Amino acid sequence: MKYVILPLLLMLCTSGFGYDGAFFNLYAPESGISEGDFEFSMNHRFFGAAFKDGPFDTFFGLDSGANVRFALHYFPIENLSFGLSHSRLGSTNSIYAGWSESLLSPGIEFGLVAGYESVKMTSNSDREGGIIATAAVSAWLLNNRIRPVFNYSYDGYREDSGASVGLEVNVRDRMSLIGEYFLSTDSDELNNCYTFGCRYSTWGHQFMLGVTNSFGVSAYEQLAGSSTSDLSIALSIRRLI
Numbered sequence: 001m002k003y004v005i006l007p008l009l010l011m012l013c014t015s016g017f018g019y020d021g022a023f024f025n026l027y028a029p030e031s032g033i034s035e036g037d038f039e040f041s042m043n044h045r046f047f048g049a050a051f052k053d054g055p056f057d058t059f060f061g062l063d064s065g066a067n068v069r070f071a072l073h074y075f076p077i078e079n080l081s082f083g084l085s086h087s088r089l090g091s092t093n094s095i096y097a098g099w100s101e102s103l104l105s106p107g108i109e110f111g112l113v114a115g116y117e118s119v120k121m122t123s124n125s126d127r128e129g130g131i132i133a134t135a136a137v138s139a140w141l142l143n144n145r146i147r148p149v150f151n152y153s154y155d156g157y158r159e160d161s162g163a164s165v166g167l168e169v170n171v172r173d174r175m176s177l178i179g180e181y182f183l184s185t186d187s188d189e190l191n192n193c194y195t196f197g198c199r200y201s202t203w204g205h206q207f208m209l210g211v212t213n214s215f216g217v218s219a220y221e222q223l224a225g226s227s228t229s230d231l232s233i234a235l236s237i238r239r240l241i
Contacts, residue, residue, distance in 0.1 A: 048232060087221075148166070178196065
């Protein structure tokens with residue numbers, strides 16, 4: 001059964017009415033969301049290396065476990081959202097609110113999300129936390145074909161802040177190639193984090209499939225850096241409910 005999953009995911013990314021906008025970890029305003037919408041998302045970052053040590057034996061690293069993040073967002077009005085999430089890695093819980101607005105022209109958008117995150121690294125450690133916040137600017141260029149995105153994030157738990165950038169390229173209706181890059185705040189010891197792949201939107205869903213050198217599932221975990229340069233599979237599914 002597992003050998004059917006990857007071809008199916010590739011088909012979803014290449015072959016449907018949808019809503020658009022999400023990246024793997026970057027924050028960017030989304031379109032097609034209406035007042036009263038709920039969005040559920042599920043994100044996997046698989047631990048196994050996808051292209052080494054016998055990739056067919058480990059099914060491209062999918063047999064080696066994963067960091068999983070579940071999130072739920074509610075949009076009481078079109079540009080305002082409230083959210084909560086849980087990640088397996090560090091037993092991380094977050095609660096936050098976001099606002100987005102078009103600036104100067106319909107093609108330029110500003111977004112801000114802020115909240116609180118708590119982490120429990122081991123079963124014997126105390127839960128610790130801090131304020132989290134990200135400001136985002138994005139712009140559609142070349143007749144809405146290319147969208148650069150810039151984020152600046154603050155992580156009160158790790159007492160870090162830093163910049164990240166992304167690029168979306170529309171290659172056909174409802175399908176985009178996406179990439180993102182995060183500058184590690186500890187670049188002397190850890191690698192900068194990056195993820196690239198594709199997003200396909202259809203019938204109130206977004207499917208994202210890519211490769212990454214990080215197990216983290218958020219801008220804040222990306223800024224902390226990665227201890228590996230191996231590439232693993234990144235999978236995200238978002239659904240309006």
